[in-house]
Amino acid sequence: MLDPVTPAGRLGLAALRRDPRHAVVALDYDGTLAPIVSRPEEAVPQVGTVEVLTALAGRVGRIALVTGRPADVVVALAGLAPVPGLVVLGQYGVQRWQAGSLAEQPPAPGLAEARRALPSLLDEPGVQVEDKGLSLVVHTRQADDPVGALARLHPVLSALAARTGLQLTPGRLVLELRPRGYDKGRALRTLVDGSSAVLFAGDDLGDLAAFDTVDALREEGTEGLLVCSDSEEAPEALRSRADLVVPGPPGVVQLLNDLAGEL
Ligand SMILES: [Mg+2]
Known part of the structure; x- marks a missing residue:
């Protein structure tokens, strides 16, 4: 599973293995850690999600979710509150949840x-x-x-x-x-500060902005690993830019387990 198809992805994985304590692992939720379902309130996480996030939390510098959904909703739905040090950036970064408290921007005027x-x-x-x-x-x-x-x-x-x-x-x-001015790329950037490497996994168009940020970080000297959680609905624009394509949430959890086992 841990076999990036691009040179940049191999550099990203190598940097993560070399210095995990300064690495960021950031993940989308729906379609990445939870299968897409008709009713969003029923989007429970893939089996093993909480366990693998907990395992990674002890090994990498920062473990985070970056989601379009309200942060507190995802934390409750997925049972993520016990994951040590977890940060959840909700609504594309308008909200930040950490250690049980939620900070958010005021509503947009319109x-x-x-x-x-x-x-x-x-x-x-x-x-x-x-x-x-x-x-x-x-x-x-x-x-x-x-x-x-x-x-x-x-x-x-x-x-x-x-x-x-x-x-x-x-x-x-x-x-x-x-609201204008918020996207997953900007949100992801708030998690990165002198980091050795950034892994980001997503499944949808909204994740492209985070892919853009990882590309920009590479230019600035932080290595990256871009993961596409694949499905029939996954946009080709995302799949074609990924360093690693895995089969949906089961593939993402397997990938994270493999990574946790190595670090
Ligand atoms: Mg998604």
Whole structure:
């Protein structure tokens, strides 16, 4: 499993093995540590997730989750509170959870208006809104034609985002209205400070920003290892940039177990 296909990935893994105490291991949640399910509140982690994160926590400098979901929701859902030193950056870095306490930015000014306007714009059966408090997510997975519904809603929600000063971010059968200026790349950067290496694993378009940050860190002298949690829905843009492609959350947990066993 620990066999990067790129020279840069091999450098990243070597740096991680050489100096794990100064390495960062940062992971997306949905689709990476938990299988994608129709109802997000049922996205329980892959078996062995808590155990392997705990094992890694004692071996690497920083273990973190970087997720689009509310940080406290993921911690509760996945039972992550006991993982020593774990940091969870939620809602693309708008929130930071650590040792049981949650810090977050105030809501974006246009969010209340977007929340009011949204219901009247969604007229297809099965299209659902998830209110994350600091962002709004439109899900089309339950619509009769999920891909078509997503395509029809994109321009409508783009216009709403422009009007309310929010950013529209697409994902796996979702469109998210969220504060501008936050993404997983910026979030990941807050975890890195003189680090020897950074491992980042993700499965979706929102993870590309973190891939960009790892590429930038490489230029600055911190090695990186980019992992794609693969599935039929995984974007080619992510898969093609990864140093390692593993089969979904079971593959990610196996990879982390292999790594923990070596460090
Ligand atoms: Mg994901």
